[in-house]
Amino acid sequence: MxxxxxxxxxxxxxxxxxxxxxxxxxxxxxxxxAVCNTSANNYFRDIASTEFSRRSALGIGLAGALSAAVLVQGNGQGQNSQGNNGVGHSGKGGKFGFTPIAPVDASVDSFNVPAGFDWSPIIRWGDPIFNEAPDFDFANQNAAAQAGQFGYNNDYLEILRQPNGKKGLLVCNHEYVNPQIMFPAAPASAAEEAERRNIFRNAVGMTVVELERKKKGQPWSYVRGGGLNRRVTMDTEFELTGPLAGSDFVKTAADPTGTKVFGTLGNCSGGTTPWGTILSGEENFNGFFRTNGTSVEDRRYGLGNAATGMGWELEDPRFDARGEDYRNEPNRFGYIVEIDPEDPNSTPKKHTSLGRFKHEGANVIVADNGKVVAYSGDDERFDYLYKFVSKNKYKKNNRAHNMTLLNEGDLYVAQFAGNSAVEIDGSGTVPADGKFDGSGQWLPLVLNGKSVIAGMSVQEVLVYTRLAADKAGATKMDRCEDVQPNLQTGKVYVACTNNTKRGLPGQAAADEANPRTENRDGHVVEITERRGDSTATTFNWSLLLLCGDPAKNTQTYFSGFPADKVSPISCPDNLAFDTQGNLWISTDGAPSVIGYNDGLFKVGLEGRNRGNVQQFASMPRDAETCGPLIHDDESMAFVAVQHPGEDGSYGAHSSFFPDYVAQGSTPAPGKVRAPRPSVVQIFQAN
Incomplete structure (x- = not known):
C-alpha cells in the first residue's frame, strides 16, 4: 500500500x-x-466602473474545405453554430425543445438523452481513419496501428459543415491516455513497455476526419480514407511563431534554431477561428517532463524532479530536462496551437504571443475595429484569465493574411473588483443587492510589442506568463477553464470549474468573483465589455451561476431563478451557445461532488428564464463531458465522451461505453469488452 x-x-x-x-x-x-501560485494577489483592487451595453454580432465565417465553402459551425470548447469562438451564425435557428432528464446516479453505466432523442457514436478510440490502418484490435494494439487510428480521450470537438449539409469535417483533441484500462496490470517485458509508451505517444494529439451523410439532420458517419483525414501525434512538426520563436528560451540540442517543435501535449479545449482554422490549448503539459524542479519558474509551472506517469523520458531525452541539452524543452509546450483542417500537409503552429500557461483553449472573435481578440483561461487553482488582441486587422476573404494574426499582439490578464466585497464571507450567500457583480480591467503584460512588466523582457513575459501576471496584480480565480463569447450579446462567459483550496489557511480568501470557501461545485462568470469593442481594457462582470445541488443544501445561485426548479449541476468545464443565444455547459467532476454522472446542460440567459438550468444528456459511468457542440438548426447536439470507465482496470472494466446492447447497460456479445472514448451525436429519434 x-x-x-x-x-x-x-x-x-x-x-x-x-x-x-x-x-x-x-x-x-x-x-x-502545493499550490503553484504563491503570489500575494489575494484581494480586489478598486477599479472605476464603466457603462457597458450590447455589442453587435459578427457575420458568418466561411472556410473552403472539402472542395466547397464549409460553414464554420463551431462549438465553445467545441461550441455550437456560433462557433467555438463565436464564429458562425448570429441569427435565429431551431428552438431545440426537449424535456429535461433527471440526474443519473454515478454508479450507473449508461448514456442518457431526453425522450424523443437517440444517440450513436460517430467515431471511437481505435477506429481506423486511413485505408491502410488496421481495424481496432483491443487485445493486439501497436504503435503503428494507433498512428492511423482515432486517438484516446477525445476532448475539444468541432464539426465544419458544407452548406448542403451532406459532408463535413470533424476535428478533435486527444488529451491523455488511461494505461490501466488499455493494458493488463501484469508485468510486461522491456520491449512491451517501450511499445506501450509509443502507443501512448501516438494516441494523443489531434484528429481530422471527413464526415458524410445522406441529408441534413441525419446522423453522420466518418469517412475512412478521406482525403483530408489526418492524425497529429508526438511526431508531428510544429512551427513556433511570435517573439519567442528563435529565442534562447526555446533552443535545444535537437533544435538549435528554436523554431520547430515535435508534438503537442495535454490538448484540452480549443476554438475555431473566423478564417476556419482550429485552435487547441496545451493544458497539463508539465506532467510529461522531468526537470530539476528547483527554479522559481519550474515550481510556478508545477514541474518537478520525479518520474513521469508516461515515462517518455526513458526513451526520448527531450522529456528529461534536467540536463543542459533539453532544459528548455518544457518551454516549448503550454501554448495555443493552430491547425489548418483543410490542408493535411500543412505545418501546425504554436503561437507564443498568447503566452505560456495551462491553456484550456482559446476562442477568437473579430472586434468592430477589425482586430481579433482571443480569450483563454489558465486551468490551475488560483490562476488567471487572459485576453490577446492582435496587432493587425482581419481581412475578409484573405485567409493567408488572417492566419498570421495570432503571431503579434498585446497580451492582458484580468483583475476583478466587487460591488459588495465587504459582504463576502465565503459562504456563498448572495449580497444584499441581490447579485454577485462588479467591474474589472485588463492589465497589460505586453503592449505595442514591449513588455510592461518591470524586470522582464517580452520573451520572459511570454515564456513565464504566470510570473508576469503575478507581478501585474491579476485576480486569482477558481480554475478558469473554457471562455466563450456570445455573439448574440457580446458578453463573455467563463467556466470556473472548482477550487477546494479557496479560503483555506494560507490561501486566497473568497472574494465576490469567487465567493465560496472550498468551492467544490464551481461557478460561471459573465463579462460585459464596452459596446462593439472587445479590445476594451475595462469591463463589468456578474456571476451567472454558483453551481451545486440545491436539494442537498449546497449554497447555490441561479441568477434569481428558483433553485428548486433547476437541474443540479456541478463542475462546469466547457461552454457553447445555440443560435438562440442559450448557454450550454458540459461538466467534469460531478460524480465526485454531487454523486451524479457528468452531463450536458442548457442555461437560459435572458429575462425570467435567466439561470434556468436544464439537463439534456448524462454521460456513462466515470466519464467527463467534453466538446459540446450544438446544431440546433438540425436539432442535433454533439459531445466528446472522455475517460469512460476510468475507475476500472483491464479485465475489470466499470463501463462498456459505447458498445452496449440497444444502448442499454449490457455489453454486446462479441463486442470489444472495454470502454472507448468516443464522439457522440444526439439527434431526434425517428
Missing part, C-alpha cells in the same frame, strides 16, 4: 468516482501538491 501511495498520491483522497490513476495521468496529481 505504501508503494502504491507513492505512485498514486491521490489514492484515498479522491471523491466519488474520480480515479487516483487519472489524477496522476491527466494533471500530474495537482490537487496533492
Amino acid at each position: 505504501n508503494d502504491l501511495k507513492k505512485l498514486l498520491p491521490m489514492l484515498g483522497h479522491t471523491r466519488g468516482k474520480r480515479s487516483a490513476v487519472t489524477c496522476s495521468l491527466k494533471c500530474d496529481n495537482a490537487c496533492s501538491k
Whole structure:
C-alpha cells in the first residue's frame, strides 16, 4: 500500500468516482501538491466602473474545405453554430425543445438523452481513419496501428459543415491516455513497455476526419480514407511563431534554431477561428517532463524532479530536462496551437504571443475595429484569465493574411473588483443587492510589442506568463477553464470549474468573483465589455451561476431563478451557445461532488428564464463531458465522451461505453469488452 501511495498520491483522497490513476495521468496529481501560485494577489483592487451595453454580432465565417465553402459551425470548447469562438451564425435557428432528464446516479453505466432523442457514436478510440490502418484490435494494439487510428480521450470537438449539409469535417483533441484500462496490470517485458509508451505517444494529439451523410439532420458517419483525414501525434512538426520563436528560451540540442517543435501535449479545449482554422490549448503539459524542479519558474509551472506517469523520458531525452541539452524543452509546450483542417500537409503552429500557461483553449472573435481578440483561461487553482488582441486587422476573404494574426499582439490578464466585497464571507450567500457583480480591467503584460512588466523582457513575459501576471496584480480565480463569447450579446462567459483550496489557511480568501470557501461545485462568470469593442481594457462582470445541488443544501445561485426548479449541476468545464443565444455547459467532476454522472446542460440567459438550468444528456459511468457542440438548426447536439470507465482496470472494466446492447447497460456479445472514448451525436429519434 505504501508503494502504491507513492505512485498514486491521490489514492484515498479522491471523491466519488474520480480515479487516483487519472489524477496522476491527466494533471500530474495537482490537487496533492502545493499550490503553484504563491503570489500575494489575494484581494480586489478598486477599479472605476464603466457603462457597458450590447455589442453587435459578427457575420458568418466561411472556410473552403472539402472542395466547397464549409460553414464554420463551431462549438465553445467545441461550441455550437456560433462557433467555438463565436464564429458562425448570429441569427435565429431551431428552438431545440426537449424535456429535461433527471440526474443519473454515478454508479450507473449508461448514456442518457431526453425522450424523443437517440444517440450513436460517430467515431471511437481505435477506429481506423486511413485505408491502410488496421481495424481496432483491443487485445493486439501497436504503435503503428494507433498512428492511423482515432486517438484516446477525445476532448475539444468541432464539426465544419458544407452548406448542403451532406459532408463535413470533424476535428478533435486527444488529451491523455488511461494505461490501466488499455493494458493488463501484469508485468510486461522491456520491449512491451517501450511499445506501450509509443502507443501512448501516438494516441494523443489531434484528429481530422471527413464526415458524410445522406441529408441534413441525419446522423453522420466518418469517412475512412478521406482525403483530408489526418492524425497529429508526438511526431508531428510544429512551427513556433511570435517573439519567442528563435529565442534562447526555446533552443535545444535537437533544435538549435528554436523554431520547430515535435508534438503537442495535454490538448484540452480549443476554438475555431473566423478564417476556419482550429485552435487547441496545451493544458497539463508539465506532467510529461522531468526537470530539476528547483527554479522559481519550474515550481510556478508545477514541474518537478520525479518520474513521469508516461515515462517518455526513458526513451526520448527531450522529456528529461534536467540536463543542459533539453532544459528548455518544457518551454516549448503550454501554448495555443493552430491547425489548418483543410490542408493535411500543412505545418501546425504554436503561437507564443498568447503566452505560456495551462491553456484550456482559446476562442477568437473579430472586434468592430477589425482586430481579433482571443480569450483563454489558465486551468490551475488560483490562476488567471487572459485576453490577446492582435496587432493587425482581419481581412475578409484573405485567409493567408488572417492566419498570421495570432503571431503579434498585446497580451492582458484580468483583475476583478466587487460591488459588495465587504459582504463576502465565503459562504456563498448572495449580497444584499441581490447579485454577485462588479467591474474589472485588463492589465497589460505586453503592449505595442514591449513588455510592461518591470524586470522582464517580452520573451520572459511570454515564456513565464504566470510570473508576469503575478507581478501585474491579476485576480486569482477558481480554475478558469473554457471562455466563450456570445455573439448574440457580446458578453463573455467563463467556466470556473472548482477550487477546494479557496479560503483555506494560507490561501486566497473568497472574494465576490469567487465567493465560496472550498468551492467544490464551481461557478460561471459573465463579462460585459464596452459596446462593439472587445479590445476594451475595462469591463463589468456578474456571476451567472454558483453551481451545486440545491436539494442537498449546497449554497447555490441561479441568477434569481428558483433553485428548486433547476437541474443540479456541478463542475462546469466547457461552454457553447445555440443560435438562440442559450448557454450550454458540459461538466467534469460531478460524480465526485454531487454523486451524479457528468452531463450536458442548457442555461437560459435572458429575462425570467435567466439561470434556468436544464439537463439534456448524462454521460456513462466515470466519464467527463467534453466538446459540446450544438446544431440546433438540425436539432442535433454533439459531445466528446472522455475517460469512460476510468475507475476500472483491464479485465475489470466499470463501463462498456459505447458498445452496449440497444444502448442499454449490457455489453454486446462479441463486442470489444472495454470502454472507448468516443464522439457522440444526439439527434431526434425517428
